[in-house]
Amino acid sequence: MEGELYYLEARQQQGGQSQSSSQTQSGSAVSGSQSQTASGTASSFLSIPQSAPAGLLTVTQPPQQSTSYFKVAENQFITFGWNFSYILATPTHLTVSAVCENGNTYPVGPTDGIIPGTATSVVWDAYTYQTSHPNLPLAQAKYTLKIWGDGGPDAVREPGVLTPNSALQFALYTPQAYTPITSGWSCAGCSSAVSQHIAHPTFIALIATLMVMFISGSALLRRI
Numbered sequence: 001m002e003g004e005l006y007y008l009e010a011r012q013q014q015g016g017q018s019q020s021s022s023q024t025q026s027g028s029a030v031s032g033s034q035s036q037t038a039s040g041t042a043s044s045f046l047s048i049p050q051s052a053p054a055g056l057l058t059v060t061q062p063p064q065q066s067t068s069y070f071k072v073a074e075n076q077f078i079t080f081g082w083n084f085s086y087i088l089a090t091p092t093h094l095t096v097s098a099v100c101e102n103g104n105t106y107p108v109g110p111t112d113g114i115i116p117g118t119a120t121s122v123v124w125d126a127y128t129y130q131t132s133h134p135n136l137p138l139a140q141a142k143y144t145l146k147i148w149g150d151g152g153p154d155a156v157r158e159p160g161v162l163t164p165n166s167a168l169q170f171a172l173y174t175p176q177a178y179t180p181i182t183s184g185w186s187c188a189g190c191s192s193a194v195s196q197h198i199a200h201p202t203f204i205a206l207i208a209t210l211m212v213m214f215i216s217g218s219a220l221l222r223r224i
Contacts, residue, residue: 048088052159055087057147059168061121068170072126072138080108080145080168081121088160091117091149098124098143099166104136108145117149126172142171 061081062068070078080096094115096108106129107113109122130138146153148164157163 046089048160050159052088053086054157055089055160055162056085057082057162057165058085059145059147059165062168062170064168067142070126070170070172072130072172072174074127076127078124078126079121080124082147082165083120084162086160087162089162091162093117093150094119095146095148095153096122097146097153099146100139101142102139104139106136106138106143138172138174140171140173142169144169 059080059082061079070076094117096113096115098106098108100106108124109115110125115122126138144166145168146164146166148155149162151158151161151164153164155161155164
């Protein structure tokens with residue numbers, strides 16, 4: 001029908017067919033009777049007007065105003081949350097993926113990135129994923145969170161149908177292991193910083209001024 005999209009779901013049930021016939025023949029006259037019953041086809045459909053807006057998903061956690069940094073460490077869970085708008089055809093499932101700037105794609109969540117179509121959040125244990133996939137580790141880099149429905153990551157905008165979302169960017173980092181000072185740890189940056197200060201002309205001039213003041217003060221005290 002013009003002006004409408006139809007999402008048709010049909011279930012057909014074919015019943016049995018029974019037939020009974022009786023035939024009596026007397027001379028050249030033949031009479032017969034036949035009965036037949038069958039079940040038809042039942043169908044239901046969802047009608048979405050073409051004027052309806054496209055379905056949208058908006059990420060609410062973490063905020064999209066700035067890049068969020070998440071630590072990949074034990075018991076450090078990452079939660080992504082969202083809400084829906086204008087959804088008239090609920091997807092059967094959602095796919096959630098983290099696409100790294102290096103080109104690698106990682107499933108988000110405990111079920112390889114596949115969650116129910118009505119879900120509004122997912123919790124990602126990035127540390128468990130990291131330890132379980134040594135051949136494809138999570139890089140310390142920026143990522144784009146992608147969420148899509150039944151139409152796939154490249155689905156076009158349709159009235160009432162979920163449009164893929166890739167608006168959120170975040171970053172992952174791995175903390176360095178703790179090294180006690182007694183084990184021989186030293187601050188290389190601190191040593192280089194001290195060397196730079198000593199070699200700076202201002203520092204040299206300050207030392208020279210202090211030495212002149214000291215020598216002059218000593219000479220003055222001797223005259224008293």
